[in-house]
Amino acid sequence: MAARQPVSEFDLIERYFKRPMPPGVLGPGDDCALLPAVSGQLAVSTDMLVAGRHFFDDIEPRRLGHKALAVNLSDLAAMAAQPVGCVLALALPSADEAWVAAFAEGWYALADRWNCPLVGGDTTRARRDLAITVTVLGQVPAAQALRRDAAREGDDIWVSGCLGAADVALQLAWSLRELPVAGGQSAWPLQRWISGLEPQVREQWWRRTRDALELPEPRIGLGLALRGIARAALDISDGLLQDLGHILAASARGAELRVADLPLGLLEQLPPEAAWQAALGGGDAYELCFTAAPARRAEVLAASRDAGVAVARIGTILEPAAGLRVLDPMGRPLAPWGRGYDHFAEGMP
Amino acid sequence: MAARQPVSEFDLIERYFKRPMPPGVLGPGDDCALLPAVSGQLAVSTDMLVAGRHFFDDIEPRRLGHKALAVNLSDLAAMAAQPVGCVLALALPSADEAWVAAFAEGWYALADRWNCPLVGGDTTRARRDLAITVTVLGQVPAAQALRRDAAREGDDIWVSGCLGAADVALQLAWSLRELPVAGGQSAWPLQRWISGLEPQVREQWWRRTRDALELPEPRIGLGLALRGIARAALDISDGLLQDLGHILAASARGAELRVADLPLGLLEQLPPEAAWQAALGGGDAYELCFTAAPARRAEVLAASRDAGVAVARIGTILEPAAGLRVLDPMGRPLAPWGRGYDHFAEGMP
Numbered sequence: 001m002a003a004r005q006p007v008s009e010f011d012l013i014e015r016y017f018k019r020p021m022p023p024g025v026l027g028p029g030d031d032c033a034l035l036p037a038v039s040g041q042l043a044v045s046t047d048m049l050v051a052g053r054h055f056f057d058d059i060e061p062r063r064l065g066h067k068a069l070a071v072n073l074s075d076l077a078a079m080a081a082q083p084v085g086c087v088l089a090l091a092l093p094s095a096d097e098a099w100v101a102a103f104a105e106g107w108y109a110l111a112d113r114w115n116c117p118l119v120g121g122d123t124t125r126a127r128r129d130l131a132i133t134v135t136v137l138g139q140v141p142a143a144q145a146l147r148r149d150a151a152r153e154g155d156d157i158w159v160s161g162c163l164g165a166a167d168v169a170l171q172l173a174w175s176l177r178e179l180p181v182a183g184g185q186s187a188w189p190l191q192r193w194i195s196g197l198e199p200q201v202r203e204q205w206w207r208r209t210r211d212a213l214e215l216p217e218p219r220i221g222l223g224l225a226l227r228g229i230a231r232a233a234l235d236i237s238d239g240l241l242q243d244l245g246h247i248l249a250a251s252a253r254g255a256e257l258r259v260a261d262l263p264l265g266l267l268e269q270l271p272p273e274a275a276w277q278a279a280l281g282g283g284d285a286y287e288l289c290f291t292a293a294p295a296r297r298a299e300v301l302a303a304s305r306d307a308g309v310a311v312a313r314i315g316t317i318l319e320p321a322a323g324l325r326v327l328d329p330m331g332r333p334l335a336p337w338g339r340g341y342d343h344f345a346e347g348m349p
Numbered sequence: 350m351a352a353r354q355p356v357s358e359f360d361l362i363e364r365y366f367k368r369p370m371p372p373g374v375l376g377p378g379d380d381c382a383l384l385p386a387v388s389g390q391l392a393v394s395t396d397m398l399v400a401g402r403h404f405f406d407d408i409e410p411r412r413l414g415h416k417a418l419a420v421n422l423s424d425l426a427a428m429a430a431q432p433v434g435c436v437l438a439l440a441l442p443s444a445d446e447a448w449v450a451a452f453a454e455g456w457y458a459l460a461d462r463w464n465c466p467l468v469g470g471d472t473t474r475a476r477r478d479l480a481i482t483v484t485v486l487g488q489v490p491a492a493q494a495l496r497r498d499a500a501r502e503g504d505d506i507w508v509s510g511c512l513g514a515a516d517v518a519l520q521l522a523w524s525l526r527e528l529p530v531a532g533g534q535s536a537w538p539l540q541r542w543i544s545g546l547e548p549q550v551r552e553q554w555w556r557r558t559r560d561a562l563e564l565p566e567p568r569i570g571l572g573l574a575l576r577g578i579a580r581a582a583l584d585i586s587d588g589l590l591q592d593l594g595h596i597l598a599a600s601a602r603g604a605e606l607r608v609a610d611l612p613l614g615l616l617e618q619l620p621p622e623a624a625w626q627a628a629l630g631g632g633d634a635y636e637l638c639f640t641a642a643p644a645r646r647a648e649v650l651a652a653s654r655d656a657g658v659a660v661a662r663i664g665t666i667l668e669p670a671a672g673l674r675v676l677d678p679m680g681r682p683l684a685p686w687g688r689g690y691d692h693f694a695e696g697m698p
Binding site: 026029030031032033034035036037038039040041042043044045046047048050051052053054074075076078079081085087088089090091119120121122124125126127128129131133135137138140142145147148149233234235250 | 375378379380381382383384385386387388389390391392393394395396397399400401402403423424425427428430434436437438439440468469470471473474475476477478480482484486487489491494496497498582583584599
């Protein structure tokens with residue numbers, strides 16, 4: 001059942017993905033890759049991206065190559081781990097040279113920036129759906145990993161970058177493709193805003209936000225700079241409210257968020273409730289959400305400057321009984337749709 | 350685009366795949382798993398199995414769980430690496446409790462035997478095809494990994510276990526499903542033998558050989574026992590001739606194989622040429638093929654006894670100009686179809 005492949009395409013992949021290895025690394029071509037001994041703890045994460053579920057079938061391959069690696073590096077960033085290498089498994093329904101070259105270009109532009117060599121892989125011809133699995137390996141000194149279970153009462157809650165643009169892009173892409181929104185969501189602020197836009201304005205907003213969706217930037221440098229400063233951290237893949245909920249559950253704490261402090265960037269131009277919906281509930285952000293003691297504020301800001309990544313202080317960790325409260329600019333609880341965001345994103349049809 | 354899943358099935362997966370972690374290991378639930386520092390070199394391998402390509406859609410899930418892990422552990426075995434952990438990415442078109450429970454049962458029966466904890470994973474709903482990516486991690490003392498490029502002239506060539514049964518099972522499965530064989534192959538000895546069998550005899554042979562195809566046994570124990578004894582090694586996934594060819598290419602050597610010495614097991618009952626075809630060309634064997642100096646024969650046999658895995662000495666590494674020769678029981682070159690086997694196996698339709 002050994003999947004022998006038509007030679008041409010898969011030779012192409014080998015050609016485009018074969019690069020010189022760092023010293024001490026045995027790369028692709030043997031049964032396993034071999035990496036030098038890792039210092040500290042070994043961090044491992046795997047993510048599978050499937051066509052029609054995590055990306056549209058017609059996504060530009062250069063962007064797909066970037067994103068497949070970025071969402072995995074983002075997991076290392078959230079753990080404050082330094083990348084040491086990665087492996088890539090591809091199931092391709094077909095591939096031409098231009099596709100492979102572009103995928104590899106997007107992949108390596110990011111991999112080279114963070115010194116994350118591709119040390120092994122597997123390529124298979126898929127019957128139908130393109131599927132990509134990336135596994136990343138990193139190292140982190142013992143006890144310096146930023147875990148989800150380390151938040152304490154009184155900690156500040158911080159996020160990197162800006163939130164919500166990826167979700168706006170996704171909702172715009174759905175609307176431009178005339179895909180139906182899930183039941184009830186057409187009444188939500190972001191969907192209402194989109195449905196009121198002229199077609200060419202939708203296109204314009206798509207062009208302004210698509211990079212946030214398709215070219216997320218893993219916050220490796222910030223994660224490393226936060227070692228010994230932050231307590232709990234994760235990357236926002238499912239939406240701030242849902243992901244912060246994971247920190248609260250793992251740490252057995254509650255929290256309060258202030259929408260007035262959410263870093264919205266471009267989305268400041270949207271109706272406020274539409275922007276808050278995207279920032280609180282939108283997935284695919286790949287920004288870091290982390291907590292740190294108030295005494296560490298100056299160090300957090302210094303880490304942010306060192307890494308060249310903005311951070312915003314958006315809330316506070318509270319006692320467990322507080323649950324997860326979201327406050328509007330007047331300090332009142334945001335209700336009722338504010339709490340519905342964690343059921344918001346659905347896989348594509 | 351975060352793939353939120355119907356809760357029930359994916360909660361099931363979490364339930365069936367959540368096990369206590371070894372001391373010092375942070376398992377599933379955070380952005381990354383954390384493993385203690387690895388001693389020596391870190392070995393990494395990834396394999397993706399896709400429905401319709403690497404297994405039939407109706408494979409028993411318990412057997413699929415075993416095989417998905419086994420083919421990856423086999424790569425560690427071929428490198429003489431000790432498993433330290435693995436991650437699993439699953440794209441499932443659907444899943445019921447019985448399926449998940451059986452897949453997990455097959456997986457863990459093997460994982461527990463080799464102390465290979467599942468430290469992380471990712472689950473996605475596939476639009477159509479079931480796809481499974483496993484990445485295994487292992488450790489091996491520096492300079493003791495069994496690489497493909499280490500064979501030397503005069504080395505014995507050894508294989509573990511018996512060869513060919515998995516290929517017989519695959520060809521029988523195709524014939525029982527009335528799938529067409531590739532052009533020209535119907536004249537080959539194994540296909541001729543199968544086409545001459547009564548239906549109930551085919552079924553009987555399927556029952557006798559299917560475990561070789563669906564439940565391959567990774568030779569971890571043998572790989573570890575061969576550290577410091579064997580020179581080059583790999584696992585036979587694409588067929589002995591093709592895989593030995595990888596050793597010869599990487600080592601810049603030639604070789605001679607004696608069909609009379611091939612360990613055929615059950616296949617002794619087949620017409621000799623049919624058995625040789627399966628043993629030389631059949632994929633999915635997951636036995637080790639390795640080389641060692643003739644002076645190490647006693648140590649190889651002792652390693653075989655320690656690991657409880659038979660080994661057979663089937664040939665000799667020669668100078669590069671010899672190419673890859675296969676000798677029949679009379680010592681004559683096996684021709685012409687003997688050399689066609691490395692083009693034999695094709696992915697399933």
